[in-house]
Amino acid sequence: MRRLRTQVGIVGAGPAGLVLAHALGRAGVDCLVLERHSRARVEARARAGLLEERTVAHLRRHGLAGRLLAEGTRHGWCEFLCAGHRLRMDYAALGGAEHWVYPQHWLVRDLIAALETAGRPPRFGVPVLAVEERRRIRCDGLELDCEYVIGCDGARGVTRRALPAGLRRETTRRYPYDWVAVLAEVARPVGGVLYALHERGFAGMMPRTPAIGRFYLQCAAGDTPADWPGPRVRAELALRLPLAEVGLGALHEVRILRMHSRITRPFRHGRLVLAGDAAHVLTPSGAKGMNLAIADATDLADSLLHGGLDGYGRRRLAAVRRAQDFSERLLRLLHRPPDEALPDLRLLTAPGPHATAFAREFTGTSEETDDAQWRA
Incomplete structure (x- = not known):
């Protein structure tokens, strides 16, 4: 020994x-x-x-952010696709901070x-x-x-x-659903975080690198990877997300996230x-x-x-x-029926106290609970 x-x-x-x-x-x-x-x-x-500004600031102070600053990209908005509407939130303008994608x-x-x-x-x-x-x-x-x-x-x-x-x-x-997590090649970079509320369940499209995107699909709690072969993953992604914008290529990883x-x-x-x-x-x-x-x-x-x-x-x-x-409030919002969630999404993405509170919490610029905290 x-x-x-x-x-x-x-x-x-x-x-x-x-x-x-x-x-x-x-x-x-x-x-x-x-x-x-x-x-x-x-x-x-x-x-x-997604790295918050304060995370990057710490890495920079310790000399650990050289490649991140050179090759990462900054993003300050997200979008919600719901009931045929695409609603954009410029959270950096509202909360004063961006994310770094790295x-x-x-x-x-x-x-x-x-x-x-x-x-x-x-x-x-x-x-x-x-x-x-x-x-x-x-x-x-x-x-x-x-x-x-x-x-x-x-x-x-x-x-x-x-x-x-x-x-x-x-x-x-334990939440009453799971997510299929997919890492896939894309012909064009994912422009920003997209949350899609669909009658078949939530879906997400997230930037990673210019050639790789992260995708999520809501699935039944307890599903296994065997329940989600490649053709089914592609079909559900195509139904729930605007894949033409990125050009989905090869799937590199398909796994189940127990929520x-x-x-x-x-x-x-x-x-x-x-x-x-x-x-x-x-x-x-x-x-x-x-x-x-x-x-x-x-x-x-x-x-x-x-x-x-x-x-x-x-x-x-x-x-x-x-x-x-x-995280839980956002989960509840993303998993609501689209028609039911649309009014709250309109309120959340319009300039005002709800949008500001969301932006500050999303980017980590608010350590305390806002008086005008958004509620899903």
């Missing part, structure tokens, strides 16, 4: 773990990232793609490369078997003693299960701290997951370097609950 020591042991090489490792390493804190999957698999996982796996590659350049690369292919006494990470053939263990290993990782059973509380919400949310508490117990999906899982509605994970890492780095961890769990839980509330 090989024994190592480090100040901060980070489990998981997703956005939260990698951003935290970079921030701590730059400040001279010894840390080590352990990741159960191979580097190739981690760098190929296509997930989110695929998550591209950002992960950038973060790994930055750690490698700094001489602190993650260790890939090292599954963590257990966290013992909340300060020791046990792997096959390796034990890592730490001052702090940070769990960034996702919803199925081991760190959240290291919380004492009598203390751990999980709040899970649920979960918050695991406490986010911190002694020297064990959770961040990202290990602490909270939200639906893709509202594009909050990756931004919350990086915000966790930002708060956690600052807490470890300066103020201590006492307020970390309280601050992050409040932020997660705000994001969950926004």
Whole structure:
């Protein structure tokens, strides 16, 4: 058994773990990232793609946004297709912020490369078997003693299960539908986020890269990928979305997203701290997951370097609950019958307090609930 020591042991090489490792390493804190999957698999996982301005600002401050600023694109509007009407919301003009479109796996590659350049690369292919006494990470053939263990290993990782059973509380919400998530080639770039309310169910079209788009289809809860072969996916996308605008090409990925949310508490117990999906899982509605994970890492780095961890769990839980509330309200709106939802969409996309509140929440520029908060 090989024994190592480090100040901060980070489990998981997703956005939260990698951003935290970079921030701590730059400040001279010894840390080590352990990741159960191979580097190739981690760098190929296509997930989110919308970054909030404050997320990009943090990455820029730490010298991690070079490629993002050069190759990402800025978007400040979204559209709703409903009952034959196409309604546009210029949320940047209303809320004062834009999103950056930059695929998550591209950002992960950038973060790994930055750690490698700094001489602190993650260790890939090292599954963590257990966290013992909340300060020791046990792997096959390796034990890592730490001052702090940070769990960034996702919803199925081991760190959240290291919380004492009598203390751990999980709040899970299951929604009455799932989404088919499709990654596909496009002949022309997806111009912006399009939400389509259709009698056959919700559909979404999201930008990723000039040649790739992300598409969503509402499906029955419990459907499996076998229920959605390629021809059925193409037929439903063609019915619910204006595919002629982008020219749908080859389908690279078709998977089912189980639409649920979960918050695991406490986010911190002694020297064990959770961040990202290990602490909270939200639906893709509202594009909050990756931004919350990086915000966790930002708060956690600052807490470890300066103020201590006492307020970390309280601050992050409040932020997660705000994001969950926004995500659920948007979900309810997107899954309503088109004729029923159209009046609310007209109100939401017209200049006024409802549109401003939505814009601020969507872009993360409002930390507190607006008095004129939009309601689905």
